[in-house]
Amino acid sequence: MKIGSDEHKKLFCRDFMASHCRFDPAGLAWPDLNAPELERLRGIPFWQEVLYTERRAGAIVAAYAETITDPLVREAVMLQGFEEARHAELLRLMIRRYGVVAEERIPDPPKGDLLRAFADFGYGECLDAFLGFGVFKIARQAGFLPEAMFEIFEKLIHEETRHIVFFINWMAWQQVAHGRGASWLRGATAAHYYARAVGRLLGIVSRGRGANDGKDFSATQASVFLDGFTLRGFVEECCAEHARRMAGFDPDLLQPHLLPRLAGVALAGLRIGIRRGAEREKNA
Ligand SMILES: [Fe+2]
């Protein structure tokens, strides 16, 4: 199958729409939490940012969908917009039910180049999902919250995984349509967008640190899963979870691979550094 062909378009759109799951956030099996679990959930410092991101996502995706002329692609992107809005609804419900302190900020209506906004958002999702896979796995393994809560978040993470696979294929398809389908050009474009996404993420992290001084979370509630945390272990989990989740998709579809490849290079570097450090210690 040729990337950018009509066949490719039908595959990535239909695969995405066929895997849509119908559910109502209010009807999910929300568990009762005991006092330490409630404290841990409320102590997570980024719920406000996540809710805002999901609201903004729904608005960008819905606005971009309106501009798409291809009916099949438009239908698929509209469905993604629906799922993003449902993520916001799910988070809003969770915040209310468990008394999480998070102010709901209303995003500005998207304007300007909507295709660029959608692409910026899509690469941002690829980055967030890659890191989120590792965080989710480590927190779940550590029993940070009851398993019933992770089952609910799993729905959200699975949908984000479908979104990034859809996005990477849509991106390649529309690049081919605009005569920019050469793989080096697609790689360069992805690197450009990822650099912007990393910049935005670093901005959010530093603003978050400024807001709560980084103490509330890391020193208390998160100790459950920060004990024994290493950068190498975290990156390994991100890569392993990325590979596991991607294995569930049609092998003819493109998958986001730039971040896992870069992470693989970083891991190889970390391993060499650790080995050299150990050798130096042995020889000293
Ligand atoms: Fe989302």
Ligand SMILES: [Fe+2]
């Ligand atoms: Fe998404």
